[in-house]
Amino acid sequence: MTTPTYEDIKIIHEKLVSMRLEYWLEHNVFTFQWWLLLTILVVPWLVWWLFVDKKNISRILLFGCLLMILVLIMDDLGVELQLWSYRYQLVSILPRLISIDQGIIIIFHMAIYQFFPKWKSFLIANIVMAIVFS
Structure with a gap:
């Protein structure tokens, strides 16, 4: 067997x-699951905007963005190593579950960051969230 070339x-x-685009167009886009993923992405951000502390929004968003980078890297790594995959995707070109990666997980963590400013309560809230999400 020969070693594959870059080409x-x-x-x-x-x-x-x-193939991924063809599958997405045929089996994903505009299905109930696709609409659900879109809702799961958009609604938490709208709710978050209503409750976020506008005075500390830059600090909270910085925390959320740093966490988003970490979550996306971990999800990409898991998909690339074939530890998991996603049958339904919001966008065909991204092999990740962006509704969860950039929606639910980030929003809940930013809310915990905002409402639990002390380390002890912050850690306890994160542990509880991890248990609930797992």
Whole structure:
């Protein structure tokens, strides 16, 4: 067996992208699950905006953005190593569950960060959230 070249990998990757788009268009977009994912992404951000402390919004958003980067890296790593995959996706070109990665997880963590300013209560709230989400 010969070692694949970069061009071999690129051709297979292009085919995978094409297949993923075809699958997404045929089986995902505008299905109930797709609308649910869209709702799960948008609604938490709207609710968060109503309750966020506007005086500390830059600090809370910085925390959320740093956490979002970490969550996206971990999710990409899990997908790349084939530890998990997602049958339904909001966007075909991203092999991750952005509704959860950039919605629910981030919003709940930012809310905990805002409402539990002391380390002890912050850690306890995160542990409780982890138990509930797991």
